[in-house]
Amino acid sequence: MSTPLLDVRHLRVEFGSPKAPLIAVNDLSLQVNAGETLAIVGESGCGKSVTALALTRLLHGSQARISGSVKYRGEEISTLDERQMRGIRGRHIGMIFQDPMSALNPVMSVGDQLIEAIQAHDKLSRVQARARAQELLEKVRIPEPQKRLDDYPHRFSGGMRQRVVIALALAGRPSLLIADEPTTALDVTIQAQILGLLATLQKEMGMGLILITHDLGVVAETADRVMVMYAGRKVEEQPVHGLFAAPRHPYTQGLIAARPALQINPTARRVRLREIPGMVPMLSQLPEGCAFAARCERASDACHQQPDAVRIDTLTSVACHHPWQAIDHPLLQPQRAHA
Amino acid sequence: MSALLEVRNLSVRYATARGELNAVSAVDLDLAVGQTLGLVGESGCGKSSLGKALVRLVNPSEGEIRVNGTDLATLSGKRLKASRHDVQMVFQDPSSALDPRLSIFDSIDEPLRARGELSKPQRQQRVAELMRQVGLHEDLASRLPHQLSGGQRQRVVIARALAPRPAMIICDEPVSALDVSLQAQILNLLCDLQEQLGIAYLFISHDLSVVQYLADRIAVMYLGQIVEIGDRSPFWQRPAHPYSQALIAAVPVMDPTLSRAADKQVIGGDVPSPYTPPSGCRFHTRCPQVHDRCKEEQPRLQALQTGHHVACHLYDATTGAPA
Numbered sequence: 001m002s003t004p005l006l007d008v009r010h011l012r013v014e015f016g017s018p019k020a021p022l023i024a025v026n027d028l029s030l031q032v033n034a035g036e037t038l039a040i041v042g043e044s045g046c047g048k049s050v051t052a053l054a055l056t057r058l059l060h061g062s063q064a065r066i067s068g069s070v071k072y073r074g075e076e077i078s079t080l081d082e083r084q085m086r087g088i089r090g091r092h093i094g095m096i097f098q099d100p101m102s103a104l105n106p107v108m109s110v111g112d113q114l115i116e117a118i119q120a121h122d123k124l125s126r127v128q129a130r131a132r133a134q135e136l137l138e139k140v141r142i143p144e145p146q147k148r149l150d151d152y153p154h155r156f157s158g159g160m161r162q163r164v165v166i167a168l169a170l171a172g173r174p175s176l177l178i179a180d181e182p183t184t185a186l187d188v189t190i191q192a193q194i195l196g197l198l199a200t201l202q203k204e205m206g207m208g209l210i211l212i213t214h215d216l217g218v219v220a221e222t223a224d225r226v227m228v229m230y231a232g233r234k235v236e237e238q239p240v241h242g243l244f245a246a247p248r249h250p251y252t253q254g255l256i257a258a259r260p261a262l263q264i265n266p267t268a269r270r271v272r273l274r275e276i277p278g279m280v281p282m283l284s285q286l287p288e289g290c291a292f293a294a295r296c297e298r299a300s301d302a303c304h305q306q307p308d309a310v311r312i313d314t315l316t317s318v319a320c321h322h323p324w325q326a327i328d329h330p331l332l333q334p335q336r337a338h339a
Numbered sequence: 340m341s342a343l344l345e346v347r348n349l350s351v352r353y354a355t356a357r358g359e360l361n362a363v364s365a366v367d368l369d370l371a372v373g374q375t376l377g378l379v380g381e382s383g384c385g386k387s388s389l390g391k392a393l394v395r396l397v398n399p400s401e402g403e404i405r406v407n408g409t410d411l412a413t414l415s416g417k418r419l420k421a422s423r424h425d426v427q428m429v430f431q432d433p434s435s436a437l438d439p440r441l442s443i444f445d446s447i448d449e450p451l452r453a454r455g456e457l458s459k460p461q462r463q464q465r466v467a468e469l470m471r472q473v474g475l476h477e478d479l480a481s482r483l484p485h486q487l488s489g490g491q492r493q494r495v496v497i498a499r500a501l502a503p504r505p506a507m508i509i510c511d512e513p514v515s516a517l518d519v520s521l522q523a524q525i526l527n528l529l530c531d532l533q534e535q536l537g538i539a540y541l542f543i544s545h546d547l548s549v550v551q552y553l554a555d556r557i558a559v560m561y562l563g564q565i566v567e568i569g570d571r572s573p574f575w576q577r578p579a580h581p582y583s584q585a586l587i588a589a590v591p592v593m594d595p596t597l598s599r600a601a602d603k604q605v606i607g608g609d610v611p612s613p614y615t616p617p618s619g620c621r622f623h624t625r626c627p628q629v630h631d632r633c634k635e636e637q638p639r640l641q642a643l644q645t646g647h648h649v650a651c652h653l654y655d656a657t658t659g660a661p662a
Binding site: 158160187188189192196198199214215218220221223240241254256263270272273279 | 381382488490518519520521522523524526527530545547548549551552553571572575576585586587588589590591592593594595596598599600601603605606607609610
């Protein structure tokens with residue numbers, strides 16, 4: 001097997017005092033290959049965003065303690081100093097965050113921001129950089145790119161701003177893009193445009209993509225493989241078709257069943273939604289063993305012990321003492337959703 | 340079916356630094372006792388302004404809001420205050436809807452105290468009953484909002500809205516700030532309460548899946564106007580307006596075998612500025628089926644069948660309905 005683009009092993013991120021640490025990410029391993037989309041899905045506080053920040057070492061200002069190995073194209077980057085890391089960010093690993101307004105400088109024209117990013121990566125004259133900035137705006141399908149270069153961010157709509165942010169992330173021609181909730185702040189028609197654009201650009205440029213989201217619909221539309229996180233840990237990992245056809249972890253299954261799916265011909269009577277009882281435990285009060293046990297209908301005494309991730313095949317693993325087997329799976333015949 | 344709420348020709352205009360903003364333009368709506376009307380649309384379409392106008396949190400510029408026959412649009416002073424018992428509101432963010440210094444008991448008790456009809460022991464009993472109805476443990480009564488989770492806080496807000504025994508609650512994105520596992524809890528709670536108490540909901544949301552799940556009738560708004568309104572089954576079987584169709588098509592589908600973002604047909608463009616809405620049909624700048632006529636003449640809502648209306652020239656009787 002070839003070397004993955006990104007290979008993360010046993011990543012752990014702690015905050016707070018070493019005596020009583022808050023473990024935001026615990027023993028997390030993941031791989032992303034070129035041209036592949038890995039979705040990381042989970043609810044607020046599950047550690048998905050902290051994971052992204054830890055991979056790119058954007059947590060350095062905080063009191064976070066990060067351990068584990070992060071290899072990019074086979075080379076360890078977790079031990080690089082900040083100056084070397086700046087050579088990785090943007091050039092090799094690009095990033096997109098949720099709120100496009102706070103990712104852009106409001107007092108600098110969009111063109112100047114792009115030129116700044118381009119010149120940070122390549123030795124180009126201002127004229128050359130401006131031409132390249134225009135190409136980037138074209139690439140993200142912003143109409144009349146030449147005119148728009150001199151506009152300030154407030155002149156752009158939310159969707160157009162997120163396109164500018166994507167153009168900025170592409171300025172260094174990264175081979176891996178990390179997008180943290182890139183469409184959460186956008187309306188549904190604009191979300192569909194941006195997801196389509198990301199998928200097209202990824203194909204064109206052969207990039208690896210880590211897409212972080214809370215929305216299972218977005219996962220189903222974009223991911224090749226999916227990793228589900230709960231309370232800082234990976235609870236399940238599967239290729240996308242398997243995850244929706246036969247989720248193994250009771251939490252994954254609960255998430256899918258809790259969300260009403262849009263149907264072509266909805267029934268006249270409402271079927272009660274399956275709730276996940278209780279709520280996500282606080283990181284300061286994590287129970288011994290499986291963090292989901294208190295909310296889980298399959299929990300037993302065994303669940304007081306932390307379950308190991310069980311490999312089901314090369315791409316599928318689940319961390320559960322009582323995972324659903326494909327054979328007894330109630331969701332194997334999923335409801336046909338709206339086409 | 341008797342009409343609880345009848346809205347006629349309701350408009351909301353704001354005077355802003357950039358000029359007049361038509362947030363809601365000539366909206367007609369009906370809501371029957373114990374029913375749920377889902378109001379969907381993207382940001383800036385006027386759905387929240389409409390909701391706020393119905394409880395007079397913003398003042399309508401023109402039009403009627405009749406609740407059980409009384410026109411709220413023209414009431415003021417004591418009579419307006421009295422009418423508020425009938426229509427309550429639940430907002431998106433439960434943290435900002437609760438006074439951080441009031442205990443849960445005091446928050447739920449406040450509307451009861453304001454009415455002044457019940458004695459203190461009666462109010463205590465009523466608060467305990469309300470907390471039970473929304474699934475809050477009585478031990479939480481003395482807590483402050485910050486000691487509760489987001490889902491619990493939303494239950495408090497719902498209990499407070501129920502306190503004056505309203506006929507109708509306007510829910511403005513009540514689950515949008517919640518995680519998926521909590522959304523299901525709150526949606527189930529809203530359904531249970533409707534069944535037990537016969538409350539009507541105006542459910543405002545950008546989330547079509549949630550609206551499909553809850554609503555008996557659906558209204559789609561675009562730039563301040565209702566472009567389509569229909570009962571549950573005809574609306575979902577045959578969404579007629581090109582904008583409704585585009586909205587539905589854009590919803591991410593939770594089945595990777597059916598839909599992938601890379602090959603999805605998506606409507607282009609952005610919502611135009613509400614300060615300068617397009618002439619004619621306001622959707623014509625993005626409509627895949629636009630005709631010359633759409634740029635000049637504004638379509639009116641017309642019946643496709645009983646209980647299903649659309650404002651689109653494609654369905655004009657003169658030109659014939661398209662296949």
